[in-house]
Amino acid sequence: MTDTAATAATTSMGQEMYELIEELYPIRRSLTGDGVRETIRRVARRVPFETHEVATGTSVYDWVVPNEWNLRDAWIADLEGNRIVDLQESPLHVVGYSMPIRTRISAAELRRHAFTLPEHPDRIPYRTSYYGEMWGFCLSEKQLHALSQDEYDICIDASFEPGHLTYAEFHIAGETNEEILLSANICHPAQCNDGLSGLALVAMLASRLRLRTLRYSYRFLLSPGTLGPLSWLAANERRASRIRHGLVATCVGDRGAMTYKKSRQGAAEIDRAVANVLATSGEEHEVRPFVPWGGDERQFCSPGFDLPIGVLMRSPPGEFPEYHSSADDLRCVSAAKLEDSLQKYMAVIDVLEGNATYLNQSPKGEPQLGRRGLYRVVSGGSAGNTAIDEQALLWVLNLSDGTNSLLDVAERSGLAFARIRKAASQLVEHRLLEDAPGVTG
Amino acid sequence: MTDTAATAATTSMGQEMYELIEELYPIRRSLTGDGVRETIRRVARRVPFETHEVATGTSVYDWVVPNEWNLRDAWIADLEGNRIVDLQESPLHVVGYSMPIRTRISAAELRRHAFTLPEHPDRIPYRTSYYGEMWGFCLSEKQLHALSQDEYDICIDASFEPGHLTYAEFHIAGETNEEILLSANICHPAQCNDGLSGLALVAMLASRLRLRTLRYSYRFLLSPGTLGPLSWLAANERRASRIRHGLVATCVGDRGAMTYKKSRQGAAEIDRAVANVLATSGEEHEVRPFVPWGGDERQFCSPGFDLPIGVLMRSPPGEFPEYHSSADDLRCVSAAKLEDSLQKYMAVIDVLEGNATYLNQSPKGEPQLGRRGLYRVVSGGSAGNTAIDEQALLWVLNLSDGTNSLLDVAERSGLAFARIRKAASQLVEHRLLEDAPGVTG
Amino acid sequence: MTDTAATAATTSMGQEMYELIEELYPIRRSLTGDGVRETIRRVARRVPFETHEVATGTSVYDWVVPNEWNLRDAWIADLEGNRIVDLQESPLHVVGYSMPIRTRISAAELRRHAFTLPEHPDRIPYRTSYYGEMWGFCLSEKQLHALSQDEYDICIDASFEPGHLTYAEFHIAGETNEEILLSANICHPAQCNDGLSGLALVAMLASRLRLRTLRYSYRFLLSPGTLGPLSWLAANERRASRIRHGLVATCVGDRGAMTYKKSRQGAAEIDRAVANVLATSGEEHEVRPFVPWGGDERQFCSPGFDLPIGVLMRSPPGEFPEYHSSADDLRCVSAAKLEDSLQKYMAVIDVLEGNATYLNQSPKGEPQLGRRGLYRVVSGGSAGNTAIDEQALLWVLNLSDGTNSLLDVAERSGLAFARIRKAASQLVEHRLLEDAPGVTG
Numbered sequence A, B, C: 001m002t003d004t005a006a007t008a009a010t011t012s013m014g015q016e017m018y019e020l021i022e023e024l025y026p027i028r029r030s031l032t033g034d035g036v037r038e039t040i041r042r043v044a045r046r047v048p049f050e051t052h053e054v055a056t057g058t059s060v061y062d063w064v065v066p067n068e069w070n071l072r073d074a075w076i077a078d079l080e081g082n083r084i085v086d087l088q089e090s091p092l093h094v095v096g097y098s099m100p101i102r103t104r105i106s107a108a109e110l111r112r113h114a115f116t117l118p119e120h121p122d123r124i125p126y127r128t129s130y131y132g133e134m135w136g137f138c139l140s141e142k143q144l145h146a147l148s149q150d151e152y153d154i155c156i157d158a159s160f161e162p163g164h165l166t167y168a169e170f171h172i173a174g175e176t177n178e179e180i181l182l183s184a185n186i187c188h189p190a191q192c193n194d195g196l197s198g199l200a201l202v203a204m205l206a207s208r209l210r211l212r213t214l215r216y217s218y219r220f221l222l223s224p225g226t227l228g229p230l231s232w233l234a235a236n237e238r239r240a241s242r243i244r245h246g247l248v249a250t251c252v253g254d255r256g257a258m259t260y261k262k263s264r265q266g267a268a269e270i271d272r273a274v275a276n277v278l279a280t281s282g283e284e285h286e287v288r289p290f291v292p293w294g295g296d297e298r299q300f301c302s303p304g305f306d307l308p309i310g311v312l313m314r315s316p317p318g319e320f321p322e323y324h325s326s327a328d329d330l331r332c333v334s335a336a337k338l339e340d341s342l343q344k345y346m347a348v349i350d351v352l353e354g355n356a357t358y359l360n361q362s363p364k365g366e367p368q369l370g371r372r373g374l375y376r377v378v379s380g381g382s383a384g385n386t387a388i389d390e391q392a393l394l395w396v397l398n399l400s401d402g403t404n405s406l407l408d409v410a411e412r413s414g415l416a417f418a419r420i421r422k423a424a425s426q427l428v429e430h431r432l433l434e435d436a437p438g439v440t441g
Helices: A003-011 A013-024 A034-044 A107-111 A141-145 A192-209 A227-235 A269-279 A335-354 A390-399 A406-413 A417-429 B003-011 B013-024 B034-044 B107-111 B141-145 B192-209 B227-235 B269-279 B335-354 B390-399 B406-413 B417-429 C003-011 C013-024 C034-044 C107-112 C141-145 C192-209 C227-235 C269-279 C335-354 C390-399 C406-413 C417-429
Strands: A050-055 A068-077 A083-086 A101-106 A151-161 A164-172 A179-185 A217-223 A243-249 A258-261 A285-288 A309-313 A357-360 A401-405 A433-435 B050-055 B068-077 B083-086 B101-106 B151-161 B164-172 B179-185 B217-223 B243-249 B258-261 B285-288 B309-313 B357-360 B401-405 B433-435 C050-055 C068-077 C083-086 C101-106 C151-161 C164-172 C179-185 C217-223 C243-249 C258-261 C285-288 C309-313 C357-360 C401-405 C433-435
Touching (some): A013 A034, A013 A335, A034 A050, A034 A164, A034 A217, A050 A227, A101 A107, A164 A227, A179 A192, A179 A335, A192 A217, A192 A243, A192 A335, A258 A269, A269 A285, A269 A309, A269 A417, A335 A406, A335 A417, A357 A390, A357 A417, A390 A406, A390 A417, A401 A406, A406 A417, A417 A433, B013 B034, B034 B164, B034 B192, B034 B217, B050 B227, B107 B151, B164 B227, B179 B192, B192 B217, B192 B243, B192 B335, B217 B227, B243 B335, B258 B269, B258 B335, B269 B309, B269 B335, B269 B417, B309 B335, B335 B417, B401 B406, B417 B433, C013 C034, C013 C192, C013 C335, C034 C164, C034 C192, C034 C217, C101 C107, C164 C192, C164 C227, C179 C192, C192 C243, C243 C269, C258 C269, C269 C309, C269 C335, C269 C406, C269 C417, C335 C406, C335 C417, C357 C390, C390 C406, C390 C417, C401 C406, C406 C417, C417 C433
Parallel strands (some): A179 A217, A179 A243, A243 A309, B179 B217, B243 B309, C179 C217, C243 C309
Antiparallel strands (some): A050 A164, A068 A083, A068 A151, A164 A217, A357 A401, A357 A433, B050 B164, B068 B151, B101 B151, B357 B401, C050 C164, C068 C151, C164 C217, C258 C309, C357 C401
16 A cells, blocks of 8 residues: 555544444443444444454453343333433443342432432443442432432343353454554443544554555454453463564543553563654653553553553543543544544554664765765755655664664654654665664564 | 551650750760760660770771770860850860860960851851861850950860770661661760761660561661771671661751662662652652762771661751751750651661562452452442552552562552552462562562 | 973963964865865974875775865856956855866856855855766855846866875874874865864874873874765774774864764763763853764764764854854854863863772771871861862772772762862872772773
């Protein structure tokens, strides 16, 4: 795919991602259940992700796959039968993995099972309790205040039965079997930025990358949080050892600046690649150290795996006001920001794909770039050819002694990797550079 | 001793330290002599410090123990016999180790032997000249200006005879014979912050630590500056090699913020332990690099020993206005600040005692903390149990791969060591952590 | 040479350097040719530099020595014969290495061969095109605007024939054959700061250092840019491997603050020596990382050589407004700034010559400096002897454990190397220091 084709193609990618989020938004998702399956089915219409099912009771390291939970209906009604709270209005109204219940209950008792966001009285919180064996309703503070009667009829019609945990995987074979992992979660109901945006980005990346010739193999994983990555890791320990780089995609559609949370390793190639892309973007951004809480990186970066996987996002989870509430809706994400995030992911992949170590073939003194058309003709002027980037050429020549990769050159020079990569390609063409023997990456 | 008992006990410790300083303040101390012996005797009523005497003429590395000096009386009187300057009013009036003299002298000649603090006309400076073979009076600038007559009678009634240099030592045997050294000087006369505060803190630490079960052995040293530590080192070279950590206590009672002067090694465990305690105290503080001047750390950190010993103080010597003058009196120290300093020393000792390296027993992915009661039940809430510190638990689990000590975990997480230590203990209890084999500290 | 003699001698050195620049200013220099030879001849009257000639056609790594170029005359005249532009007025009027031409030409065509500085309408730019096989005039924007007629007669009377590239070398043998290289370029016509100032400084350094007893051998190289250093390197590869430290001198006469561009190695002894001299000068200065563009360091620091050679200058090339124009004339440099730059070079050489690693002979505790007259007699006072620098003495003693050179001591203490060196010499005298066996530098 040429650069021009790529640009043309991406113009509409943000919109395409937004439309996928729109389509998936109403589906009721949870850790397990039909909502997850339906979500995967819709994605698979675009990219042939393969579904995996892990049976209830399966041991996954320190965990056990729980019963499958499917929520059919739920409501709170006054004694006249008026529904105060109704699942049909928001999939957030029931605490995820609530036990089924149908009873008449005092308002006081009901309040003990009600979750609200006092600081945002119009919003419904998003809450789960996968292992709490409890039940609960999530409602707006306003709805809670409206519970003026003494008793209410409540219903959570949920099945809680042996079944499966479901996740999806898509693989692209590259020139080597070294892999790059891209992962997003698919368990959050009605959360556009924290959940669906990452899913849409991973799906879009898969659909674009399968059109390219690639050095690395790529694995795309869509799975419910925590148990999803753990299930994949447990089933694929040997494959996991081939992962050279990875990113967890989440919160990539909001208005915030790009933020990168480093891998546990901290100075892995993925960490350096992302840092170079963001630092040379000319845009506000933040690079943060690893912390052991967050999303699926908690599992990938546990000490028994310690994979070089970071999180490339916009506003981090918990740091945008709509987080884990009904306000994380379609207005929280935009096609433009989704597209911008995708471009950053693509640029990071370009670094990983294009990084290599070369040997300057004319290392004693500078080679005479002028006679190769790679240098200005008259001193004090410019090369007169916008394809000639003298600074990048000189950096690549100077540092290509076999100990520096192009990413090292980009870091030391402070230049964008793309400029360094292009200069290196020109020098290879002029036989001034050759692959450093026995060095990869 | 339980935590509660410890807290109750320490409430009055600052006051107890202040009272010891009050008691020792009037005693005339110097490099050698009966004042040092009397000082040790008073301390030994509280903690059974053992006295050591090193005879005059003993070689101590590049030095030789000098004659013992005892000052009986000293004065400057006008020819009518009125005492202008009188040792009874301040032990500072005579330059330490002055040669004895009794004569009539011109005011001009007397001025050549007079030391004042022109910028503080009411204060008497503290001066010594252990090897100068001279004599001198220290007086206030006001007293100097009052010398309006032509001649004066002067007397320094001091003995200068073969005797001993005296120091005191107290030892607590711990589980191992690896030692922690706590050292303070006992040679300064009438200096409450620079001298007595350190002595009081070391004595108080000794009295508290002897009640505890300890991993390390502890050595407490009270000795005159320079020659005291050198004499101890010369007599205990083998023991010195067992010192794993140490602190010199000085200037711990004044109103200034805590200041730490690192050991010569700079990144020793003691340096990191103190830095963590101060950084997580939420209080103003300063950590400084080692410099080869100062107090007894000059000897401990000489290149032939290079012991991991720093100085934990409040205002550094020379950096509070009362330093080395009659103004460093009882008003310069307070029970509250002495107590605060002691608490910092105790916290540092807790780091050293509690530091260890563990192995996460469930390193692949996160263990399921929730079913062990170590994690919140409903997402978005808290653990609902103030004893559960999820951040600390996750840090300890994530970094306990056998290469990180708990102090490493505290440093990387930026959390107080006490939080990390407590989380580790809970995880050990739940068999999620075990001692890393063959790793200590 | 004693310190006093040195100071007296240097008082007039700035003036002497300025006068050399004045003498060399009118000579027409280029990459090759008689101007270079004449320049060397004048320098050789002061210091017996030896001339080397490299024949046209000689391969120099990736380059080939071009034809020799000698410019006899050049002008632009209107059809009445009035000279609008005349080489006699400035050697800058012809683009260096212009092909010869004599013809009548349209003003439009002439403008295509004219170089000006639009932002400085009075200045003539300095331009070269060594390999462009073109011709061109450099003129002021005012002169360009004055070309109001339709046609002009132009003449560039230059010879372009097989000959030589010329450079000059001077060597001082020291106690060892390890070398320090000092290099300046001699190809720039009519550029006082960027070119002649470096040449004058290198020549002056050579004339002073040959009077001293030196540990290192010194090589002084005056050569045309790029091909000069390359030619020397190609002819002296074995000698180049003996270079331990080096500086490229350029732009050392202007009013700017001292600026150091580090060697490619970045932490070589030369880099640390210069950093210490500048940091302890109390003057504004800047230390910059290596970049692969600039002057002759491009060749010395190419990956095949990677010599520890930096650039010690005032305003960097391109960063003062007169750069590469007729304004870089005698007003751009001053005797005072030339002298100041020379003093900095001398101080750097003093670091390199004086750096050594010692062993404290009394490493356990501090030695008793007082009885050797190296310490104050009364506490709280000063040593009373300005020759005694207690801080420097204590730093040298504390760090002289065989692992730290005096430059290490200077860096850790933050003191000027000269203070450290002097303290070390006093300690050697008192047998408190001895050479660390088997350690150099």
